[in-house]
Amino acid sequence: MRPVSYARATSVAEAIAALRAHPDAAFLAGGTTEIDLLRLDVVRPNALVDINALPLSRIEDLADGGLRIGALARMSDVAEAPAVVERFPMLMQALLLGASAQLRNMATIGGNLLQRVRCSYFRDVASPCNKREPGTGCSALDGINRGHAVLGTSDHCIATHPSDLAVALIALDAVVRTEGPRGARAFPIDEFFLLPRDTPHLEHPTEHGELVVAVDVPAAPIARRSLYAKVRDRESYEFALASVAAAMDVQGGVIRAARVALGGVATKPWRARRAEQILVGAPAQRDTYARAAREELASARPRQLNAFKVELAQRAIVRALETLAETGGPQ
Amino acid sequence: MNDTTTPETQAPPVARRRAQARKKQAAANASLPMRGPTEVDVTLKINGVEQVARIEPRVSLLDALREHLLLTGTKKGCDQGTCGACTVWVDGRRVLSCLTLAMACEDHEVTTIEGLAKGGELHPMQRAFIAHDAFQCGYCTPGQIMSAVALIREGHASTDAEIAEWMSGNLCRCAAYPNIRAAIRDVRDSEAGGNDASG
Ligand SMILES: Cc1cc2nc3c(=O)[nH]c(=O)nc-3n(C[C@H](O)[C@H](O)[C@H](O)COP(=O)(O)OP(=O)(O)OC[C@H]3O[C@@H](n4cnc5c(N)ncnc54)[C@H](O)[C@@H]3O)c2cc1C
Numbered sequence: 001m002r003p004v005s006y007a008r009a010t011s012v013a014e015a016i017a018a019l020r021a022h023p024d025a026a027f028l029a030g031g032t033t034e035i036d037l038l039r040l041d042v043v044r045p046n047a048l049v050d051i052n053a054l055p056l057s058r059i060e061d062l063a064d065g066g067l068r069i070g071a072l073a074r075m076s077d078v079a080e081a082p083a084v085v086e087r088f089p090m091l092m093q094a095l096l097l098g099a100s101a102q103l104r105n106m107a108t109i110g111g112n113l114l115q116r117v118r119c120s121y122f123r124d125v126a127s128p129c130n131k132r133e134p135g136t137g138c139s140a141l142d143g144i145n146r147g148h149a150v151l152g153t154s155d156h157c158i159a160t161h162p163s164d165l166a167v168a169l170i171a172l173d174a175v176v177r178t179e180g181p182r183g184a185r186a187f188p189i190d191e192f193f194l195l196p197r198d199t200p201h202l203e204h205p206t207e208h209g210e211l212v213v214a215v216d217v218p219a220a221p222i223a224r225r226s227l228y229a230k231v232r233d234r235e236s237y238e239f240a241l242a243s244v245a246a247a248m249d250v251q252g253g254v255i256r257a258a259r260v261a262l263g264g265v266a267t268k269p270w271r272a273r274r275a276e277q278i279l280v281g282a283p284a285q286r287d288t289y290a291r292a293a294r295e296e297l298a299s300a301r302p303r304q305l306n307a308f309k310v311e312l313a314q315r316a317i318v319r320a321l322e323t324l325a326e327t328g329g330p331q
Numbered sequence: 332m333n334d335t336t337t338p339e340t341q342a343p344p345v346a347r348r349r350a351q352a353r354k355k356q357a358a359a360n361a362s363l364p365m366r367g368p369t370e371v372d373v374t375l376k377i378n379g380v381e382q383v384a385r386i387e388p389r390v391s392l393l394d395a396l397r398e399h400l401l402l403t404g405t406k407k408g409c410d411q412g413t414c415g416a417c418t419v420w421v422d423g424r425r426v427l428s429c430l431t432l433a434m435a436c437e438d439h440e441v442t443t444i445e446g447l448a449k450g451g452e453l454h455p456m457q458r459a460f461i462a463h464d465a466f467q468c469g470y471c472t473p474g475q476i477m478s479a480v481a482l483i484r485e486g487h488a489s490t491d492a493e494i495a496e497w498m499s500g501n502l503c504r505c506a507a508y509p510n511i512r513a514a515i516r517d518v519r520d521s522e523a524g525g526n527d528a529s530g
Pocket residue numbers: 026027028029030031032033034035036051071072097098099100103106107108109110111112113114115162163164165210211212213237238239240411412413
């Protein structure tokens with residue numbers, strides 16, 4: 001682990017200014033990604049600006065019935081907030097099915113969105129990796145790629161986006177609010193995550209010193225009946241092989257509105273818009289779900305070891321929608 | 332940062348505003364001094380006692396505890412956040428000390444396994460682990476116990492399935508899981524005094 005300097009910021013302006021003054025510094029929130037990757041030499045900041053003392057951990061109601069979640073709110077606290085439990089069960093479930101109790105006590109909402117991929121070549125500085133060192137090649141293309149993505153991939157990177165939270169937030173049309181050298185900005189969450197294309201080292205539209213201050217979740221009555229389903233190699237404390245955030249409004253047996261997003265199978269949190277198009281207006285039954293799932297995965301580009309994910313993701317979608325139609329939410 | 336070249340009083344508004352912004356910026360920079368990267372004095376409150384460790388900022392809370400303050404009860408398994416052996420409490424919440432910087436704990440209260448016993452009496456959870464034979468090699472045990480006490484306090488120990496889920500951040504290579512759950516049930520039930528409602 002390389003040596004680093006450390007400072008604790010007491011205001012947002014101070015935190016932004018500190019990163020501006022130190023081009024090789026990084027923000028430190030819960031540290032569950034940053035300290036891990038620092039120790040592995042994957043990230044190489046020369047200074048850490050601790051943002052944990054900033055007043056950004058509140059969860060507030062927005063005028064329209066939505067929520068503003070402070071960037072420093074901890075995963076555990078957000079999962080327990082009554083507004084989240086009642087109005088956005090898929091968000092609660094996505095948080096509780098992620099990491100472990102200890103990690104959720106540490107990890108922040110902002111840090112979760114900015115966590116890095118779990119690709120083992122990315123984490124191993126001895127391996128070529130376009131994301132870590134642009135132009136060196138992608139070791140996963142013909143390597144151990146069982147956990148990698150089948151949607152949104154490129155010839156330069158196929159790493160899965162690891163966040164569960166982001167999958168629920170993308171289904172909810174959340175907005176990521178930042179403050180930085182260019183003042184305050186707001187990004188629709190779909191635009192906050194970039195596809196790898198031929199620049200997999202660029203993951204977000206933000207710049208150095210731009211601080212995520214909050215995530216806004218707009219009101220969505222449909223989300224009261226929603227869930228997050230996660231399929232993984234073991235029952236707990238594991239990243240997704242495939243996951244589904246889903247909400248559905250069914251009236252008289254017909255789907256009036258639907259939100260579907262996928263995790264574990266794509267290079268960014270994946271809004272399943274094609275599936276949603278098929279669902280809306282169709283009868284709420286298994287055939288419909290299966291067709292929607294099939295069409296969403298039609299553009300999948302599997303590699304040697306992850307082809308099973310194409311089928312797995314479809315089954316996960318069908319299971320999630322069936323459960324939702326039968327029970328209306330988390331069990 | 333050098334903003335002395337423009338006489339601020341005569342400057343046009345935009346330049347003046349920029350100069351002011353630069354000044355504000357310089358003030359903000361100046362008010363956030365970096366500490367390290369070489370050794371600095373870090374004051375930590377551990378198990379109710381303030382101690383000063385002379386460490387580099389990169390030192391984890393885990394290494395500060397074990398290597399500098401000689402509190403070796405907290406164990407290092409993976410050093411990557413995946414095993415839970417290093418579980419301690421910061422301000423009463425269970426966290427992983429391997430992914431926490433010691434310096435970030437200044438002004439916070441750290442509790443380790445050494446802080447659980449009171450007046451020479453083991454904590455009920457420690458006694459229950461012994462009574463139920465909830466370990467073999469014992470390496471994961473301090474982390475398991477710190478997690479288990481927090482688990483009951485959080486109210487996440489109502490069923491075996493819930494215990495398993497909320498203890499999943501603590502791996503045990505000896506697979507003492509059934510006995511660990513038995514110890515937790517025992518403490519849960521005795522704390523509840525036969526009253527299930529209190530969790
Ligand atoms: C063993 C393990 C298992 C895990 N399992 C899961 C899982 O199942 N599901 C899941 O979703 N996640 C999982 N995670 C990932 C975990 O959720 C993230 O590491 C965590 O959310 C990151 O948040 P943090 O506050 O710790 O961020 P940090 O590590 O402090 O920061 C992460 C990055 O974001 C930057 N940053 C942090 N906050 C801000 C901000 N406000 N503005 C700008 N930049 C910022 C930092 O500079 C850094 O680059 C797991 C992690 C581990 C170690």
